[in-house]
Amino acid sequence: MRFELSDEQKMIVETVRKFVTTELDPHADDVERLDEVPAEVAERIRTKAIDAGLYAANMPAEIGGGGLDAVSMTLVERELGRTSYALQMLVARPGNILQACEGEQRERYLLPTVRGERHDCLAMTEPGAGSDVRSMTTRAAREGDAYVLNGTKHFISHADMADFAVVFAATGNPEETPRGPRSAITAFLVDLDTPGLTVRRGSGCVSHRGYHQCELSFVDCRVSATQRLGEEGEGFALMGEWLGASRLSVAATSVGRGRRVLEMATEWAAERRQFGQPVGRFQGVSFPLADLATELEAAELLTLRAAWKQDQPGGMSDRDAAMAKLYATETLARITDQAVQVFGGMGLMAELPVERYWRDARVERIWDGTSEIQRHIISRSLLRPLGA
CATH class of the missing domain: 1.10.540.10 (Acyl-CoA dehydrogenase/oxidase, N-terminal domain)
Structure with a gap:
């Protein structure tokens, strides 16, 4: 390499x-x-x-x-x-999953989005189905040449700026499993001005102001079968094929943000003076910065390794993406928290951007799969080959 x-x-x-x-x-x-x-x-x-x-x-x-x-x-x-x-x-x-578009879907959704004429969002999470995707209750019932959608999605990022959503819904009869009913999942391309669909701004969030999360409510929302993305019941497979890139993206942006915050904290430690010397000369400040610089390098290498594997035959595994997202987002959390400590009281003041990065960092360990889900993916890859 x-x-x-x-x-x-x-x-x-x-x-x-x-x-x-x-x-x-x-x-x-x-x-x-x-x-x-x-x-x-x-x-x-x-x-x-x-x-x-x-x-x-x-x-x-x-x-x-x-x-x-x-x-x-x-x-x-x-x-x-x-x-x-x-x-x-x-x-x-644009969401990589749009590359699964076929036929007229390419002209209606994929190509205009690539040109910047239309904007997409991804609608998966529900009030009762976050990490447990297959427990979603939004359903799409087949009626002739259409599907009728009913249910609610929430925490849908930038739906207020989008023209259409890739919506995941349960189809067919639920299958009883030891963990309760599980439905087959199907993906749909749904224009946000479709009758029966209401888009509402969600509650205010401390992270990423200006980048809003929304609620999508479907009440007898009728969608043509031609807007189904992939085959019925194959939505879960589509997620696995295309959505790993989103975790890699979160890891990469976390590395970039971590670099910027560490630079800010280091400059402050070099310039801020207490007891007649820069605070960076005190080991209580300098040693944590050294540790975080090392962790950030490791996070970047994990992320770039996952990306490199994606470019190779066989591609990036779920474990690769999970490791990159887990370590990069948790490293960012430690960097932003320590930056506030280095800046002291000023680190919490809106006058400086440090508190903004601190707030923004919190969501990275939640969206696109929580840290706990990433650990589950990693541990499963270790234990399953051994029959556990």
């Missing part, structure tokens, strides 16, 4: 970091204050991202995307992670 970046990858990193610095960061304080990205700002950022060739960089070149390999895409995510989530998500990376 080669550790140095290619000239092209170095250029990608430089381009994205410059875009973050010049086009995204200047709006971060306003987004934090307003809890939204003004529409004109969002449109301007999207346009500039498209012009810079950064939009849909994760999608294949043959359909108009950037065609980046997994390692290069992870570097992009790392750099975007240095700034506000609400802003960096405007440099869109």
Whole structure:
């Protein structure tokens, strides 16, 4: 495995970091204050991202995307992670699951999303079904050439900015198992203006202001069978095939954010003076920074290794993605917490961005699979080959 970046990858990193610095960061304080990205700002950022060739960089070149390999895409995510989530998500990376679109679905959903004409979101989580996906109660009943959806989804990120959702719903009769009823899961492409579907802004969240979570309510919402993504009952397989990339993305953005916060804490420790010397000279400050710098390097290597494996025959395993997400997000939590400690009282003041990064870091250990779920995936990969 080669550790140095290619000239092209170095250029990608430089381009994205410059875009973050010049086009995204200047709006971060306003987004934090307003809890939204003004529409004109969002449109301007999207346009500039498209012009810079950064939009849909994760999608294949043959359909108009950037065609980046997994390692290069992870570097992009790392750099975007240095700034506000609400802003960096405007440099869109459409859901990889859209590559499962076939026939007219490509013209209606996939290609317009790659071009930036439409925007997607993923609707999986429910009030009673978070980590336990197969216990979802939102159902899609087949009626002729359509499905009728009933149920509720919540914690659906940026549904207020999207045009359509990839919705997962239970289909067919539930199967009784030792863990209770389990239904086959099917995926659907659902336009958010479909009659019977209501989108509401969810409760305010301490993490990632301006990047909202929403509730989707389906009441006899009729969706054409042509909008089914994949075969009926194969939604769970689609999740496994396409959604591992989202955990890798969370790991990469966590590494990028961790690097920025560690830089801020280190600069403060070098400049802030107490007892006649920089506070960084006290081992109570310098040793934790040393430990966190080491952990961050390890988190980045785990993340890049998973991305490298994704580019190889056989691809990245669930265990690879789980390890990267688990370690990177928990490292970010430790870095942001220690940064607040290094800054002291100022670390909790809205005047500085440290408290923002501290709040934002908390959700990373929850969404796209909690830390507990990642540990379950990893431990299962160790024990199952031994029959346990």
